[in-house]
Amino acid sequence: LTSRIERFRVKITAAHVNHMLRGEASRKDLLFVKSFCESCRIGCETAEIPVLEKAEEEGLGIEETARKYRYAFLAEAMEKTGANKVVLGHHGDDQMETVLMRLTRGAGGKGRAGIPFRRPFAKGDIIRPLLGTAKKEIIDYCAHYHLEPRTDESNASPAFARNRFRASVLPFLQKENPRAHLHFQRFSEELLEDETYLYGLAQEKLKQMAETGPGTCTLDLRKFKEMPMPLQRRAIHLILKYLYNEDIKDVTAIHTDAVLKLASGSNPSGSADLPGGLKAVRDYGRMAFSFGRRPARSAYQYV
Numbered sequence: 652l653t654s655r656i657e658r659f660r661v662k663i664t665a666a667h668v669n670h671m672l673r674g675e676a677s678r679k680d681l682l683f684v685k686s687f688c689e690s691c692r693i694g695c696e697t698a699e700i701p702v703l704e705k706a707e708e709e710g711l712g713i714e715e716t717a718r719k720y721r722y723a724f725l726a727e728a729m730e731k732t733g734a735n736k737v738v739l740g741h742h743g744d745d746q747m748e749t750v751l752m753r754l755t756r757g758a759g760g761k762g763r764a765g766i767p768f769r770r771p772f773a774k775g776d777i778i779r780p781l782l783g784t785a786k787k788e789i790i791d792y793c794a795h796y797h798l799e800p801r802t803d804e805s806n807a808s809p810a811f812a813r814n815r816f817r818a819s820v821l822p823f824l825q826k827e828n829p830r831a832h833l834h835f836q837r838f839s840e841e842l843l844e845d846e847t848y849l850y851g852l853a854q855e856k857l858k859q860m861a862e863t864g865p866g867t868c869t870l871d872l873r874k875f876k877e878m879p880m881p882l883q884r885r886a887i888h889l890i891l892k893y894l895y896n897e898d899i900k901d902v903t904a905i906h907t908d909a910v911l912k913l914a915s916g917s918n919p920s921g922s923a924d925l926p927g928g929l930k931a932v933r934d935y936g937r938m939a940f941s942f943g944r945r946p947a948r949s950a951y952q953y954v
Contacts, residue, residue, distance in 0.1 A: 656693075664694035666728045666737075668721045670702040672713070673805065680801050696728040708818040726773040741766050743832030744786040747824065748816045750835050759904035760888045761846045765839035785825075785832050846885075850861035851879075861890065868894060868940040872914055874932070883911060894929060894940055901926040914938055 656663060667684040669677050681697055688695035706716040725737050750765040769778050781789070793800055809815055825833045860874035868890050875883065887910050891902055902925070909923045910931050925929045928943045 661692075662732070663735075664695045664696060664728070664732045664734065666725055667698075668724055669697070670717050670721070671699055671700040671701055672717075673803070676804070680803075683801050694732065696724075696731065698724045700724070722772075729773050729775060737772060737775070737814045738780050739777060740781055741779045742786050742789060743836060744783050744817070744821060746782050746839060747821055747832055747835045748813050750839060751816050751820060752812060754865040757905060759907055760850070760885060761843060764842045764846070765835065767843065767945040768840070783833060783836050785829075839904060849881060850885050850889065853882045854889060856882060857886050857889060861886075863893060866942050870914075870938045870940075872936050872938055875914060875938075883914075887911060890940060891925070891929075894942075895927065910938075 665684060665688045667681055669681040671677060681699070685695055685697065695897060700717075700720045701719045701722065702713060705711075706713050709716065711719070728734070729737060746765045750763070753763055753765070766779060766782065768780075768782055769776055771777075792798075806814060807818070809818070828834070856874075856878055860871040862869045870890070875886065878886065884907055887907050888899075892899055893904070895902065896897075906925050909925070913921055913923045913933050914933060919933070919935045921933050925931065929940060930943060932939050932941075
């Protein structure tokens with residue numbers, strides 16, 4: 652490892668968070684990481700965060716809270732060490748699970764894609780170089796070099812949807828094609844490229860037909876209907892992203908279809924109820940979106 656650090660002229664610092672959800676087991680994970688880093692003579696930044704307590708205080712789910720504080724810690728670690736990249740260990744099996752879960756849930760647009768290989772983060776980027784590598788390859792690598800990684804036992808619990816896909820669906824797909832993870836990765840990358848292009852077109856069109864305000868949007872249906880259906884779907888998704896201030900985890904393709912049906916139906920008036928109290932109301936040539944009781948939101952500028 653030291654020779655490669657010198658060869659590529661990089662500085663490596665490990666970063667580990669103990670979410671304090673598994674008692675002594677997660678504490679031992681942290682100690683294991685510290686010990687391994689010491690043996691490799693690389694830096695190590697760690698944190699212990701009582702995620703369960705934070706979740707109860709803030710009224711959030713455990714996974715959402717863990718992610719929030721984990722990424723905040725990573726941003727702090729980047730700042731402290733002067734790093735410009737965070738390298739995460741998501742692998743090909745993780746990608747397959749993510750795509751399958753999102754498709755099963757009914758996600759639309761970019762939401763159907765998997766984990767991105769690279770995305771901006773803090774003052775640099777997050778990168779995931781192992782997305783094209785199967786979990787079995789990583790296990791074989793560890794065995795070859797006599798490495799003994801620790802295992803999170805909760806990853807086998809059927810209480811979590813991801814674990815159920817991992818235990819039941821992935822083995823079948825990998826038996827059919829051991830290289831299936833590469834096809835899922837290609838699907839995700841091509842989908843993101845296609846969606847980025849189509850959303851760009853839809854956004855340009857929306858500038859000519861949508862009027863927005865705080866928590867509201869009014870759409871010119873005549874111009875809207877002139878667009879091809881693929882752009883119509885993405886235009887509705889962009890409007891919903893604006894109105895929900897990017898927080899559209901509860902919005903699925905079913906809701907987008909409901910709005911499209913309202914816009915294209917023969918009845919010149921009608922309405923559709925959407926998550927969070929949002930309502931779409933059609934009145935002949937216009938469709939208005941607004942919240943009956945709008946929750947507090949930060950400022951967000953649309954197109």
